Amino acid sequence: MDFQSCVNINKEWDIVGARQIGRDFARKIGFGTVDQARIATAISELARNIYLYAGTGKICFETIEEIDRKGLVILAVDDGPGIAEISKVMEDGYSTSGGLGAGLPGVKRLMDEFDIISEQEKGTEIKAVKWVR
Amino acid sequence: MSTLNMDLSNYRDLLKQYIRTQDETALYQAEQFSKLSMQQNISPEEIINVHIQALQELYPELPEGIKSSMNFLLEAMISYGLAYQEFQSLREQQLALKSEISVAASMQQTLLTTVKPEVEGLDIGAISIPANQMNGDYHHFVQNDDNKLGIAIADVIGKGIPAALAMSMIKYSMDSIPENRMDPSNILESLNRVVERNVDPSMFITMFYGLYDPSNEKFYYSSAGHEPGFYYNAAEDKFEEIEARGVVLGVTRDTEYRQYERKVNAGDMIIMLTDGVTECRQGDRFIEPEEVLDVIKSYMHLPAQKLVEQVYKHFERLQDFHLRDDFTLIILRKEV
Structure with a gap:
């Protein structure tokens, strides 16, 4: 997939930039206020994960259009340490950052589709999709 | 979708009634609305959204600053909504665990x-x-x-x-x-x-x-x-x-x-x-x-x-x- 727009995440401030671009995409696609806020929160979580655990990475956005629906794809890519036990980080109540923040289960709840590919020492790629209702 | 819409018109009427009368009945119905929303797994940000829409219908000339402040509040509630959903799912897991333990306990009793x-x-x-x-x-x-x-x-x-x-x-x-x-x-x-x-x-x-x-x-x-x-x-x-x-x-x-x-x-x-x-x-x-x-x-x-x-x-x-x-x-x- 050729992404329309990417934001590099190097410092905490970049999280805000990613939210802003994601929200603009969401608004243009036609998401309502609540879904815009949910998408922004999901982007925050993904960007913060990159910032905290990988150091650097990027968040990319892409509009998808099918015959009967429209949606937004968010892709979070880093080449950090990777996730050893994905099923563990997807458990509710499990968080390495001290229980604050929604974590990846939160992102999954905020979005409609969610997928992780991660390899230790190589990096992580998370893809999340939300459809306009 | 239709139940949520019904709730919106319901909510708007309640809000209208309350603004006019400051009546305890309307507040009691707001409480019922809140309980019903929880039963239907409606998260807090959705309720705020319903509130914003009702407000705009009641006051089409709502000042821009108030509108923005409501959006701000909505944003601030997102994490509470997530925490609530997480809590619900943990509660279900706990129930499952409890029933598993009680099966084990009765097995132990037999043993x-x-x-x-x-x-x-x-x-x-x-x-x-x-x-x-x-x-x-x-x-x-x-x-x-x-x-x-x-x-x-x-x-x-x-x-x-x-x-x-x-x-x-x-x-x-x-x-x-x-x-x-x-x-x-x-x-x-x-x-x-x-x-x-x-x-x-x-x-x-x-x-x-x-x-x-x-x-x-x-x-x-x-x-x-x-x-x-x-x-x-x-x-x-x-x-x-x-x-x-x-x-x-x-x-x-x-x-x-x-x-x-x-x-x-x-x-x-x-x-x-x-x-x-x-x-x-x-x-x-x-x-x-x-x-x-x-x-x-x-x-x-x-x-x-x-x-x-x-x-x-x-x-x-x-x-x-x-x-x-x-x-x-x-x-x-x-x-x-």
Whole structure:
């Protein structure tokens, strides 16, 4: 997939930039206020994960259009340490950052589709999709 | 979608009514709305969204600043909504876990069932109540063909599921000990080997094993670090601690256990228990061992089974009906 727009995440401030671009995409696609806020929160979580655990990475956005629906794809890519036990980080109540923040289960709840590919020492790629209702 | 829309018009009307009248009825209906929303898994940000829409319909000329402030509030509620959903899913998991544990507990009860035997000349009472769902205490009666009665009472240091698993192992090891090797010291020595081989070194099991032989009216016993029981001497109307030395099960492979014996006279009682009895707490205070004996004494006129039940009830009440440790009490009385 050729992404329309990417934001590099190097410092905490970049999280805000990613939210802003994601929200603009969401608004243009036609998401309502609540879904815009949910998408922004999901982007925050993904960007913060990159910032905290990988150091650097990027968040990319892409509009998808099918015959009967429209949606937004968010892709979070880093080449950090990777996730050893994905099923563990997807458990509710499990968080390495001290229980604050929604974590990846939160992102999954905020979005409609969610997928992780991660390899230790190589990096992580998370893809999340939300459809306009 | 249609239910949410219905709720929106409903909410708008309620809001309108409240703004006009400041009426408690509308507030009460708002409360109902909030409960209904929770039932339908509607998160807080959606309610705020409904509020914003209702507000805009009621006041089309709403100042821009107020509109922005409402969007700000919506954003601020997103994480609460997520936390609420997480809480819901954890609650479902907890229910599933609870029912799984209760299946395990009833399985354990079936496994560890022991029948209180009828022995001529002996009045026997036994009670064992777990603090949580699963019992880390264990007691078992064995009646041999030659009419001897074996009584095992054990306690795992720790409670809950790990303790219960260890107890099931003890029970099966005991079943496999041949009947001609049922001397207390022998039993503890073989169980010690089983525990030493199979149980994590951080887990200890204490056990007292007694054997009553009606042919000579003698009680033989050995202890593996177990909470000492008491002997009631009827002739002198006195309680004394049953002294028996021995290390807890599972420390070293070749531990030997000393076997003691004593003659049991008419009216005498043998009291075996776990630390759930002697370490009952009243508030922050541990009870004194004498208190246990005083309570036993006050119900001593009753048959042994009634006696142990009354003692349990006494300490259950003393601890505000909330046991902190598994409670097991066995009393044997030599009938006159």
